[in-house]
Amino acid sequence: MCFSSLKTRGGITFENNCWGKEIYFSIPVRANLEPGSTNVVSKGDLGYWPTGNAFCIFFGATPISEGNKIVAASAVNIFGSVAADLESLDNVADGDEIRVKKA
Numbered sequence: 001m002c003f004s005s006l007k008t009r010g011g012i013t014f015e016n017n018c019w020g021k022e023i024y025f026s027i028p029v030r031a032n033l034e035p036g037s038t039n040v041v042s043k044g045d046l047g048y049w050p051t052g053n054a055f056c057i058f059f060g061a062t063p064i065s066e067g068n069k070i071v072a073a074s075a076v077n078i079f080g081s082v083a084a085d086l087e088s089l090d091n092v093a094d095g096d097e098i099r100v101k102k103a
Contacts, residue, residue, distance in 0.1 A: 021060025
């Protein structure tokens with residue numbers, strides 16, 4: 001993905017979209033689904049959604065989640081997890097700027 005730019009520039013900032021308790025934003029990356037991709041994710045997962053060329057942060061139920069399962073719109077490549085307080089993500093609204101940097 002674009003982690004080399006995260007390291008060299010100290011992070012990247014994007015305008016986000018919210019879909020339930022998923023934050024996502026388009027990134028300048030084109031990649032296919034990888035083996036092990038899934039549409040059922042865990043709270044705190046970071047994923048790449050090839051259909052939308054988007055970076056996704058999952059912190060709870062989406063509009064299509066069922067029971068305790070967190071369900072993405074379609075399969076995503078999981079590549080990491082959030083190492084911070086997920087509760088603060090409840091305050092993020094559509095159009096807010098999100099800054100992502102490598103820990």
